[in-house]
Amino acid sequence: MNKLKEIVILGAGYAGVTAAKTLHKKLCKDPTVRVRLISQSPFHVLLTQLHEVAGNRIRPSDVQISLKDVFEGTKIEVVEDQIKSIDFEKQILKGSNGQYNYDYLIIGTGSEPTYYGIPGMKEHSLTLWSLEDAKKIKAHIRSMFIAASQEVDPKKREAMLTFVVGGGGFTGIEMIGELAEWVRDLCQIYNVDRDDVRLIVVEALPNILPVLKKKGLVDRAIEYLTNTLNVEIKTNSPICEVHPEHIVLENETIPTRTLIWTGGVKANNFVKNLGLPLNKRDRIEVNEYCQTCYENVYAVGDNSFFIDEKGMVLPALVEAAMQTAKTAAKNIVADLKGQEKKPLKPKLHGVMVSIGGNYAVADIMGIPMWGFVAMMMKHLVDMHYLWEVNGFKLVWEYIAHEFSEIKGGIGVLVRHMSKKINAFWLILLRIIIGLRFLTEGIHKIQDGWFGEWEKLASGASSVLWGEGTPQWYVSLMKTFVVPHQIFLQKVIVITEIGLGLLLIFGLFTVLAALGTMAMSASFIMAAWGGPIWDPLMLFVGSFALLGGAGRAFGLDYYVLPWLFSLSKKPVSYPKHITFEQ
């Protein structure tokens, strides 16, 4: 009897999810391998948007992606557990809820803040490295405004309304940008003068955003922060001490009750206690295949300390997390299949930093971008990632929550588009359009379209074009349709009747509506120059049906969930294969 090969992925962050997706793609048809993704939370959290939650632009649920939804019906078994230790000799992970054997292990437990031993930092600062952190920051900022609006002592009020971000890296700058936008609203709500509020970034290095290498980008970021958002930037200013009501820099003391510390990260503390060889910031040393000192144990994402051929350490970024994860997953598959492993050749395409909801700076493949263009690039990259994780659904949710908060322009458009139409109100429209196509098809049969006569275009007259139809369309019809008209006129009749029936019964409504849209578009072209209202109404009506018109009193209500469940059949293992829990 063969023993099932067990692959365990620890951590469902950017690296863990990417590794799981890659393994599913490569091994979904292999019943001799079992893949488990162990996560301490049921969600994959989009850390790169945490500052938007902290700054009240989006809701906490907007950055949580259900692992169950992503991996339902795939090769990947999601296990919710917090792993406490790993026995590398016995190849067992020990968690709060159980123990898990592995033949191959991928460790991707991410990072946590480091405080560099600065007195009071751990006790009195807020951090931004988890959803809980983001929610805490949001609640704290609001509570400061509430308290300040009732405070009579000017010194205490000043400390309440001074918000400091420690660290001018991309996390710190994204945080202060978000805060600056939210503060405008908070000032109005709590009747606070904006001039009474101080927003400060404190950075130990001579400049902020050292990740941006392209000349001029940092200057643009500084200009936007200081001139548009009214943020003070203090560089060359290491924080020496942190107290509940003030912080001490080298040359000054700032009265504040809010320090958001983004100044440093290291690998998750869990990693430190594993006993694996570590390097800077407690990251696990890995070779070119992302293997640790144990051949069957891989470290990925922020957990891995990877040095490329040029001697550069791979930074703790999403792109690096995804590339290390793909390498680890592919090398495990190669090992299983007795193939040669491939080394990681990292290719980082750049860094994008948003400063609030309306501005960003970016260095993408050496091309500097700023303002609206950089912002759109960031959105495109975010959407591309979401598309890879779980397709259009996540992309649409992203568009809805990211753009609907923007004032004017695209925000108004998205808010309008996000309004849900009750499927019930579309039933009548669906049936009328269905009847229209059905009767049209029946009339055509009665008119002899099923015979051998040329009905589409005979002599000078044609139902395909009229006097006003653009010439390019007429040529198109003459080239592709007219030569096959006897065959195509039958196809048209069958299509009209078929689409009509599908709409009447509400079956595959979206596809049927796309079909009636296409046919209406050709009717519009044929009637061009004359009255086109009838086909235009059909086109617009069909478009409205795309919004789920078959789900109320239609067969889609029953058929689509059934089809969906078929496509997500759980993986079953052959009987001759066993596995231990």
Ligand SMILES: Cc1cc2nc3c(=O)[nH]c(=O)nc-3n(C[C@H](O)[C@H](O)[C@H](O)COP(=O)(O)OP(=O)(O)OC[C@H]3O[C@@H](n4cnc5c(N)ncnc54)[C@H](O)[C@@H]3O)c2cc1C
């Ligand atoms: C506010 C913020 C903004 C950022 N912005 C950007 C950006 O714009 N661009 C960019 O490239 N990078 C950005 N980053 C960095 C980026 O988020 C990280 O590099 C990336 O998350 C690393 O992915 P990972 O999979 O290694 O770890 P993570 O995404 O942190 O995932 C680790 C997972 O492991 C789980 N886990 C941890 N311990 C255990 C355990 N013992 N048992 C079970 N599960 C466990 C955690 O719950 C988590 O799900 C940002 C980070 C933050 C915090």
